[in-house]
Amino acid sequence: GQSLEQPSEVTAVEGAIVQINCTYQTSGFYGLSWYQQHDGGAPTFLSYNALDGLEETGRFSSFLSRSDSYGYLLLQELQMKDSASYFCAVRAMKGGYNKLIFGAGTRLAVHP
Amino acid sequence: NAGVTQTPKFRVLKTGQSMTLLCAQDMNHEYMYWYRQDPGMGLRLIHYSVGEGTTAKGEVPDGYNVSRLKKQNFLLGLESAAPSQTSVYFCASSNQGGSNQPQHFGDGTRLSIL
Numbered sequence: 001g002q003s004l005e006q007p008s009e010v011t012a013v014e015g016a017i018v019q020i021n022c023t024y025q026t027s028g029f030y031g032l033s034w035y036q037q038h039d040g041g042a043p044t045f046l047s048y049n050a051l052d053g054l055e056e057t058g059r060f061s062s063f064l065s066r067s068d069s070y071g072y073l074l075l076q077e078l079q080m081k082d083s084a085s086y087f088c089a090v091r092a093m094k095g096g097y098n099k100l101i102f103g104a105g106t107r108l109a110v111h112p
Numbered sequence: 113n114a115g116v117t118q119t120p121k122f123r124v125l126k127t128g129q130s131m132t133l134l135c136a137q138d139m140n141h142e143y144m145y146w147y148r149q150d151p152g153m154g155l156r157l158i159h160y161s162v163g164e165g166t167t168a169k170g171e172v173p174d175g176y177n178v179s180r181l182k183k184q185n186f187l188l189g190l191e192s193a194a195p196s197q198t199s200v201y202f203c204a205s206s207n208q209g210g211s212n213q214p215q216h217f218g219d220g221t222r223l224s225i226l
Contacts, residue, residue: 008152031212033214041219042116042202042217042218042219042220043155043202043204043215043217044217045214045215045216048212048214050212087154087155089155099157099160099170100157100215101157101171102147102154102155102156103154104152104153104154105154
């Protein structure tokens with residue numbers, strides 16, 4: 001089956017850098033995605049990694065190591081508005097179609 | 113540009129009642145999904161559709177039915193609501209089911225079953 005592990009909570013201060021890790025166990029792996037969700041809001045897509053290495057999009061970067069079944073989301077120059085839940089999700093083949101399987105989420109609290 | 117629209121936003125039901133959650137997308141996406149989100153459990157896939165007229169089961173399909181009669185709409189039905197179905201329901205769509213295709217989510221429907 002598929003499983004993903006990520007920390008339940010992370011706390012950081014404004015202006016700092018924070019890394020949210022995600023380890024996964026799955027068959028038929030296609031890629032690792034990250035989504036952001038503010039309280040009461042909808043999940044929104046942040047990044048996708050299909051190959052090993054680092055993908056950078058502004059203040060956010062995402063890393064994947066397929067051999068280690070591991071990835072992380074790196075948030076730099078943290079701002080108060082970055083306080084949200086962050087979900088890693090693996091795209092894996094299941095039941096004939098590839099689907100997104102979500103982790104339980106990491107709640108990031110940014111303090112002044 | 114509305115994106116993905118879910119109705120209603122909130123609903124309270126009594127055990128045994130039935131209802132339908134509506135999802136509409138205006139992006140001409142082929143794939144549509146219904147998820148439920150419970151505290152500490154992330155998003156779990158209930159049912160999905162890879163195109164008009166097709167539906168398939170996800171991780172937690174029991175107690176739900178779906179229909180995709182039109183490409184832009186994906187309906188989620190609860191035939192006989194149970195307290196265990198109290199949750200936040202999200203609809204999503206994507207251009208394809210491909211690996212690099214992001215899913216676009218609606219704002220959610222908060223459903224309470226008493």
